[in-house]
Amino acid sequence: MIYITTAMYCEAKPFISYLGLKKDMKSTKFQVFKNDEVVLIISGVGIVSSAVAVSHLLTKYKDEVCNLFFNIGICGVKDENIKTGSIFLCHKIICHDTKRNFYPDILFRHHFNEGVLETFSTVVNNEMKQEIEGDLVDMEGAGAYQAACMFLQPHQIHCIKIVSDLLDGENLTQSKVSEVIQGSVEDIYAWIKIRKDAWCPDIKVLNEEEEILLNKIRENFKLTTSMDYKLKRLAKQYKIRSKNLVDVMKPLCTIECKSKNEGKRYFAKLKEQFMEL
Missing domain, CATH: 3.40.50.1580 (Nucleoside phosphorylase domain)
Structure with missing residues (x-):
C-alpha cells in the first residue's frame, strides 16, 4: 500500500x-x-x-x-x-x-x-x-x-x-x-x-488450487472487476495471516447467486470473514 x-x-x-x-x-x-x-x-x-x-x-x-x-x-x-x-x-x-x-x-x-x-x-x-x-x-x-x-x-x-x-x-x-x-x-x-x-514485486502468494477457488467464487458471485481485485487482495492478506484459505473458500464455491445484488451481499459477508483476524 x-x-x-x-x-x-x-x-x-x-x-x-x-x-x-x-x-x-x-x-x-x-x-x-x-x-x-x-x-x-x-x-x-x-x-x-x-x-x-x-x-x-x-x-x-x-x-x-x-x-x-x-x-x-x-x-x-x-x-x-x-x-x-x-x-x-x-x-x-x-x-x-x-x-x-x-x-x-x-x-x-x-x-x-x-x-x-x-x-x-x-x-x-x-x-x-x-x-x-x-x-x-x-x-x-x-x-x-x-x-x-x-x-x-x-x-x-x-x-x-x-x-x-x-x-x-x-x-x-x-x-x-x-x-x-x-x-x-x-x-x-x-x-x-x-x-x-x-x-513490492508481485510475489506469488496463492497456489493453483486457491486461484481456481477464487475464480469459481468470482463467477458464482457475479463480481465486477473491481470486486474481483479486492477479493484477491483480501485473500492474499488472509492467507499470510492465517494460512487456512482453502477451508474458508470451499463452502462458498457451492453458492450460485442469481443476481449481482445477491452476489454483492455474499461478497460483503466474505470480506468481513477475511478481515476477522
Missing part, C-alpha cells in the same frame, strides 16, 4: 484528482481519501498535527506487506536561484526545535533534486534566514517522519517537497498551492510507482 500525507487540502487536491481517490466517509478524525492502492490523509499544519495524523493513518489503514510512506507538500527556500516548482527528495530532515536529525534511506535512483529539509513549528520568513540550517523549510516533515518511523523502516519512508516560495509564504493562496503541486503530480507519482514496483 502507498500512504501519502499532506498538510492541507489544497496540497492533496491534485493527487486526489489524478489518482481518482474517494473520500473515506467512515473517517471522522481526519479527511482521508483512498483507492485500492493509495491512502491519503490531510494532517493539518504543524509538527504535532502531522505526527498525530501519520500515527492514525498507519494504525488504522496499515496493510500487512509492501508499505511505502510519502510526506508530500510545499516548502520555502532561502536560495533565490531555486525555481518555484522544483521537486526535492529530502535525504536529511532537521527538527528545528529539538535539533534532532533524521536520515531517510534513499536506496533507489531518482531524477529529483536532493536537499536538507528543516521543520519549524512557526512560519518562517526572510527575517529568519540566519536561523535556517537546511536547504528547504516546512512545518510538518520532521513530525511525519518521526511518527512513520514507529511503524516502518527508513527505506520505506520518503519526504518529497515542492518549492512554493522564497520564504514569503504569507502571500500564497490555496489556488496557487494547488497549481504548484499540480505541475508535479504526474512526475512524482510516476516515480512512486517505480519505487513501489521495485520494493
